[in-house]
Amino acid sequence: MNKAKQKAQAGTMQLPNKKVDTIRKEKRKVEFSWYVFLLPSLIGILLFMVYPIVESFRLSFFQSNGTIENFIGLKNFQLVLTSSTFWNTVWNTFFIAFFQIAITIPLGFIFASMINSVRRGQNFFKVIYFLPNVTSIVAAAMIFQFVLHPEMGVVNYALDSIGLPTFKWFSSPSTSKWGVILLAVWHWLGFVIIICLANLQAISSEMYEAARIDGASKIQQWLFITIPNMSGTFAFLLITGWIGGLQRFNEVYVLGGPNGSPARSIQTMGAFIYERGFTGFEFGIASAATYIMFIIILLFTFINLKVSKMNL
Structure with missing residues (x-):
């Protein structure tokens, strides 16, 4: 039991x-x-x-055309770093990215402040300004070829009608970069406006009310309340703008081909990599250039982060 x-x-x-x-x-x-x-x-x-x-x-450590490979160590990196063509693309990339950021962020912030002050129709302005950003950059570049055409373009027609000098834009090395900058500003402006507007609407209205009670004018409120509270957004736009600008490829390929015509004036680092890899079949050099570009972007992003943290 x-x-x-x-x-x-x-x-x-x-x-x-x-x-x-x-x-x-x-x-x-x-x-x-x-x-x-x-x-x-x-x-x-x-x-x-x-x-x-x-x-x-x-x-990046091989001499390769896609089928035959030969180990050459760091020679590809040496060839890229001693190439005047590569350093010309670095200059072009930084030049276009710098002026794109320098123009777009202040302009986008001003437009966002104007939209934020409007009581009705904010959504309409958001849609209108953001439309270029959702447009394909390839399609936008093709349209800009006609907009900035030296003879039939709308911009030159407008400049000539008010008595200002016209430009050859994408037909001249001295003005081709500025044509790319105009395209980049037009395409990126809507994104900057939306990001700035989101931050503007997140700033407490009590701060503005206290400033009005103390007798601060609209300009003083904008300078001493709005701009300091936008520092984090400016840092974000600055970093993302540089990262995107240093990787620029699509629009310059459409406008000037892989060699950045005219006279390699708009060839960027991305276009240089494409030209060496898929036009010249020098995959080792293209791979080495890719990692050099990666290191440049990484270092520049790190510097931007450090500077942004110092200003926050």
Whole structure:
């Protein structure tokens, strides 16, 4: 009888443990099913992101035309760093990015402040200004070829009608960069306006009310309340603007081809990499240039972050 009781008690003690084990198994099945759903994305990341990064790093140490490879160590990096063409593309890239940022951020902030002061129709202005940003940059570049055409372009027609000198824009090395800058400002301005407007509407109205009570004018409120509270947004736009500007490729390829015509005046680092890799089939040099561009962007982003933190 005692043994039978002990067996019965042991059976009742084991029931909860079996239930726990069953629950754990079901939970593991559910977790495993989530990993199955994630598997296609993980495979895509490995194939189209991780593998190209690793492969381009390997190719940077080889002389390669896609089929024949020869290990040459750091010679590709030496060839890129001593190439006057490459440093010309670095200058072009920084020149266009600098003036794009220097024009767009102040202009976008001013427009955002004007829209924020409007009581009705804010959504209409948001849509109108943001439309260029959702337009394909390739389509925008093709349109700008007609807008800035030296003879039939709208801009030159407007300048000539008011007695100002006209320009050859994309036909002359001295003005081609400014044509790209105009396109970049037009395309990026809407994004800057939306970001600035979001921050402007997040500033507490109590601060403005206290300033009005103290007798501060609208300009003083804008200078001493609005602008200081926008410092984080300005830092974000500055960093993202430089990162995007240093990777510029699409519009300059449409406007000037892989060699940045006329006379390589608008060839950027991205276009240089494309030209060497997919036009000259010098994949080793293109890979080395890619990692040099990555280091330049990384260093410049780090400097921007440090400067931005000092000003915040």
